[in-house]
Amino acid sequence: MNPLQQNHLDLTRREFFGKSATGIGTIALSDLLNKDGLAADNDRKAIGGLPGLPHFQPKAKNIIYLFQNGAPTHVDLFDYKPKIQEMHGKPVPDSYVGNKRFSTMTGKANGKLMLAPIEPFKQRGQSGAWVSDFLPHTAEIADKICFVKSMHTDAVNHAPAISFLLSGGQMPGRPTLGAWMAYGLGAETEELPRFVVMTSVSKGTTCGQIFYDFYWGSGFLPSKHQGVLFRGSRDPVLYAKNPKGMSREMRRDWLDSIAKINNHKLNEFGDPEIATRISQYELAFKMQASVPELTDFSSESKETLDMYGPQVNEPGTFAYNCLMARRLVERGTRTVQVMHAGWDQHGSVTTELYTQCKDTDQPSAALVKDLEQRGLLKDTLVIWGGEFGRTPFLQGNLKDRKKWGRDHHPYAYTIWMAGGGVKPGISYGASDDLAFSAIENPVHVHDIQATWLHLAGIDHERLTYKFQGRRFRLTDVHGKVVTEVIG
Amino acid sequence: MHALYMLNDVPFVEASRSLAEMAMTATKNNDPDRLELIFRRLLARSPVATEQEIIFKALNRSREAFKKDPGAATALLSIGEKPINDKLDPVEHAAWTATSLAVMNLDEAMTKQ
Numbered sequence: 001m002n003p004l005q006q007n008h009l010d011l012t013r014r015e016f017f018g019k020s021a022t023g024i025g026t027i028a029l030s031d032l033l034n035k036d037g038l039a040a041d042n043d044r045k046a047i048g049g050l051p052g053l054p055h056f057q058p059k060a061k062n063i064i065y066l067f068q069n070g071a072p073t074h075v076d077l078f079d080y081k082p083k084i085q086e087m088h089g090k091p092v093p094d095s096y097v098g099n100k101r102f103s104t105m106t107g108k109a110n111g112k113l114m115l116a117p118i119e120p121f122k123q124r125g126q127s128g129a130w131v132s133d134f135l136p137h138t139a140e141i142a143d144k145i146c147f148v149k150s151m152h153t154d155a156v157n158h159a160p161a162i163s164f165l166l167s168g169g170q171m172p173g174r175p176t177l178g179a180w181m182a183y184g185l186g187a188e189t190e191e192l193p194r195f196v197v198m199t200s201v202s203k204g205t206t207c208g209q210i211f212y213d214f215y216w217g218s219g220f221l222p223s224k225h226q227g228v229l230f231r232g233s234r235d236p237v238l239y240a241k242n243p244k245g246m247s248r249e250m251r252r253d254w255l256d257s258i259a260k261i262n263n264h265k266l267n268e269f270g271d272p273e274i275a276t277r278i279s280q281y282e283l284a285f286k287m288q289a290s291v292p293e294l295t296d297f298s299s300e301s302k303e304t305l306d307m308y309g310p311q312v313n314e315p316g317t318f319a320y321n322c323l324m325a326r327r328l329v330e331r332g333t334r335t336v337q338v339m340h341a342g343w344d345q346h347g348s349v350t351t352e353l354y355t356q357c358k359d360t361d362q363p364s365a366a367l368v369k370d371l372e373q374r375g376l377l378k379d380t381l382v383i384w385g386g387e388f389g390r391t392p393f394l395q396g397n398l399k400d401r402k403k404w405g406r407d408h409h410p411y412a413y414t415i416w417m418a419g420g421g422v423k424p425g426i427s428y429g430a431s432d433d434l435a436f437s438a439i440e441n442p443v444h445v446h447d448i449q450a451t452w453l454h455l456a457g458i459d460h461e462r463l464t465y466k467f468q469g470r471r472f473r474l475t476d477v478h479g480k481v482v483t484e485v486i487g
Numbered sequence: 488m489h490a491l492y493m494l495n496d497v498p499f500v501e502a503s504r505s506l507a508e509m510a511m512t513a514t515k516n517n518d519p520d521r522l523e524l525i526f527r528r529l530l531a532r533s534p535v536a537t538e539q540e541i542i543f544k545a546l547n548r549s550r551e552a553f554k555k556d557p558g559a560a561t562a563l564l565s566i567g568e569k570p571i572n573d574k575l576d577p578v579e580h581a582a583w584t585a586t587s588l589a590v591m592n593l594d595e596a597m598t599k600q
Contacts, residue, residue, distance in 0.1 A: 228488060237488060239495040245563030246585065250552055251494070254589040257545040261538055262594045277490075277594045284490035 049186025054457025059421020059486070060381035061188065062329040063181065063452065064336045066322070066364055067383075069162065069209045070343030071413070073390035073406050076353065078414040079149055079435040080121040080130035084392050087434070088116035092393045096436045103156045103408045105346065105395065112393035114434070115404060118349050127425035134357045137365035138416075143425040144368055144377075145416045146485050150429025150438035153388050153410045153445045158209060158344070161387035161410065165445050166215055166337075168474045175219035175465070177449070178335035180474050181456060182225040183218075184463045189332025191290040193228040193283060196328055197337045198321040200232060202359045205342030205352055216337055220467040224276040227337060230324070232316025236295060240288050248288075255285055294327055304370060309362035319363040326370050329380055343386055347396055347405035368418045381420025381455050389413025392435045412438040415448070421455045423487040446479035454481045493592050500584070501567025503591060507583035508572050518543055525587055529596045542586060549582040 075084065090113065097109045106112065119133040124142035131139040138145070155161035160170035167174040175183070178195035187194040197216045201209075216227025230236035242251050259278050266274040297305070297313065300323070305312050311319035318340045325336040340360055345353050364384055371377040390406035390413075397403065412431035418424065430440035450460040453474060460479055464471040493499050506525060514520040522542060526534045534542070553560040560581035564571045572580070590596060 237491065239491040241495060243495055243497075243500045243563055243566050245559040245561070245566075245581065247552070247559065250549055250585065253545050253548055254585060257541045258589050258592055260541050264537060265593075265595055273598075274594050277597075280488065281490045281494075281592070284488050284494070287488070288491070 046186040046188065047190055048182075050184050050463075053184045053463070055459040055462060056457055058455065058457025059378075060419070060455045061379045062334055062336070063177070063381045063383065063420070063456065064325045064329060064338065064367065065177070065383045066325075066360075066367070066385075067162075067166075067337060067339040068343050068360070068386040069211070069339050069341040070158065070345075071161075071386040071388045071390060071408060072343045072356070073345060073349060073353065074149075074409075074412065074414040074431075075115075075390060075392050075406065075435050076117045076119065076349060077132050077134055077357075078130065078147060078416075079389075079412070079431055080117070080132075081392070081431075081433055081435045083433040084114055084435060085116045087114040089113050089398055092434070092436075096432070096434055100411060101156060102391070106391065106407045109391070109393065112391070112395075113398055114392060115349075115394035115406065118353070118404075125425070127427070129425070129427055134353065135361045137362045141365045141368055141418075144372070145418050146422045146424060147414060147416045147427040148429055148443050148448065148482075148485065149412075149414050149427055149431060150440060150442045151385070151389075151413045151415055151445075151448065152438040152442055153413075155388070156408050156410050158387060158408075159212060161408075162212075162215055165387050165449075167217070167219065168446065168449060168476045172212065172214035172217070173219055174217075174472065175221045175225065175474070176214075176216050176227065176337075177452065177474060178216060178227050178337055179218040179221050179225040180453070180458075180463060181335045183221050183465075184458055185334060185456065187332065188334060190283070191286045192294065192328065192331055192333050193287070194333060195225065195227040195335045195337070196333050197227040197229045197339065198232065198236075198324060199229070199339045199341070200316055200318045200321055200359075201340070202318075202342040202352070202355045204355060209341035209344060211339055211341070215339065220472070221465060222272045222276050224279050227335075232321075234295075234315055236315075236324075237287060237291050240291055242288070252285065255281060290331070294324070294331065297323070307362075307366040307369060309366065311359070312363070318360050319366075322363040322367040323370075326367060326374075326376070329371075329376065330374070345390065345405050346407060347403045349390075349406060350401055350404050371419060377419035379420065381422065381452065382418045383415065383452070384417070385415025386413070389435075409436075411436060417485070421487055423485055426485070428482065428485050441482075441484070443482055444478070446475045447482055449475050450479035451482045451485065455486065490592075493597070494588070497567055499591060500563070500588060501569060503587035504564060504567060504571075504580070504584045505569060506587040506591075507580055508575065510583055510587070511575055511580065512572075518546065521583065522586070525583075525590055529587075529590050530593070542589070545589070546582055546586050549585045550578060553578040553581045 091111045124131050124139045129142040164170045166176045182194035199211045218226035308319045311317035321338045328336050388410040391409045395405040395407045432439045453460040460475045464473045510521040510524045560577040563581045
């Protein structure tokens with residue numbers, strides 16, 4: 001995007017059109033830059049966002065990312081390989097290991113013993129997708145899901161890998177998916193944030209994944225595009241009530257005064273962060289009214305609540321967050337990032353993995369079904385997955401089954417997607433016979449990012465932001481849309 | 488969200504009440520002098536004419552609102568541990584509390600420039 005244009009858009013849109021000469025010039029320029037000639041026709045009214053976006057007709061208006069922090073084991077959950085079973089307890093062949101880098105817990109992988117999947121696999125539905133008995137609810141909706149079995153990444157540790165998947169860079173500081181979406185496409189509603197984040201951890205997990213706020217950061221984009229983290233309690237947002245004695249009308253009156261004065265400052269200094277402040281105060285006011293309604297589940301039917309499982313009424317759980325995610329996209333939040341930690345089974349695939357699955361399987365499937373029942377699934381892209389996979393070989397002592405685990409594995413792993421224009425009932429790509437490397441239609445992190453943006457109607461090469469003299473984008477300078485997963 | 492925190496949390500409301508009290512006791516009984524004190528304390532400068540205009544309009548509307556509902560004035564003044572200064576007219580005090588709270592929430596009050 002033209003940096004002059006970008007500079008103007010950093011100010012309020014009033015500024016952009018107000019500055020006569022350059023304003024008119026850049027409007028014409030934006031038309032010229034738009035390769036399709038006309039802005040994509042879309043029947044939804046977007047608030048904010050960039051001119052000329054979406055670049056083409058989107059399939060997904062919203063994204064719900066069910067991020068599984070810690071890295072779920074693809075070997076035990078999705079990537080069925082009978083040969084691993086046969087080779088249980090035998091050393092991994094050197095040909096598979098090569099010079100591959102693993103985490104320092106493993107170091108050199110030569111001679112590590114193969115570990116068979118802990119629970120049996122079956123083929124599910126009409127599609128015949130392989131899903132482990134660990135995930136019976138996911139298994140049930142296999143025909144609605146697109147499994148990508150050939151994911152691979154460059155990072156072997158959590159924070160860099162998560163940052164890589166969510167922002168395109170292993171080092172923190174870049175805008176994340178939700179921030180790009182907010183920046184590019186704007187909002188569907190002014191009553192709630194464009195980008196909401198909710199976190200949860202399975203009880204009793206020892207794996208200690210942290211949720212850094214750069215996982216939902218706006219990087220160098222105006223900070224109003226950062227994710228808003230809802231607290232995992234009855235009050236997702238603190239201090240939502242006005243002080244006693246101050247009515248909503250009086251608060252509104254003073255907010256208007258504050259905004260007017262801040263606007264004068266904005267005109268004087270041109271600092272886009274002032275614009276952020278103004279819009280955040282506005283949003284805060286609206287959220288005082290919209291959040292109580294959002295968190296009031298009394299309008300949900302018993303059938304719906306039961307579908308999500310027993311934790312649905314417990315704030316701070318994955319189940320609760322999944323229902324919140326549906327309610328949020330219903331009310332116009334563009335991106336919801338539900339992050340659940342505890343998957344880092346270095347020594348607990350025979351123990352804690354069961355709790356992980358129990359806490360996430362039913363709500364994940366319920367969310368897909370719920371969206372579908374409400375006619376929202378076709379417009380909502382649901383993504384399920386973590387930052388890498390886990391080693392097909394054992395971490396730990398073969399004799400000590402209770403402490404069996406798997407280490408970090410970036411060379412092949414599985415994520416799944418549903419809705420939002422994705423082809424249901426398919427498995428795309430494959431790893432080798434030991435689930436070690438992605439060999440058939442490998443999908444790199446940047447490729448899947450390009451695909452997500454494409455589903456949202458965005459050309460990943462054209463949504464850029466100039467910073468420190470360089471045009472950045474979510475996919476950095478890589479990424480190819482995986483058209484085969486698009487319905 | 489930080490906006491809600493600074494607008495609604497007890498320390499800020501109480502501090503606003505304190506600042507309002509200071510403005511009412513340390514200056515002559517007129518709006519411009521009182522606002523001057525508040526601006527000097529929070530922004531290290533005097534208000535410009537447009538700011539005065541905007542704020543005085545809202546201040547007067549708050550006065551009217553608290554006159555109509557004196558209970559609301561007392562409620563607002565009761566926030567925080569500091570005892571209410573009962574020498575001050577509650578309606579005035581509440582209106583200036585609301586004013587101080589607003590100035591405290593200006594971008595300039597929070598940003599180091």
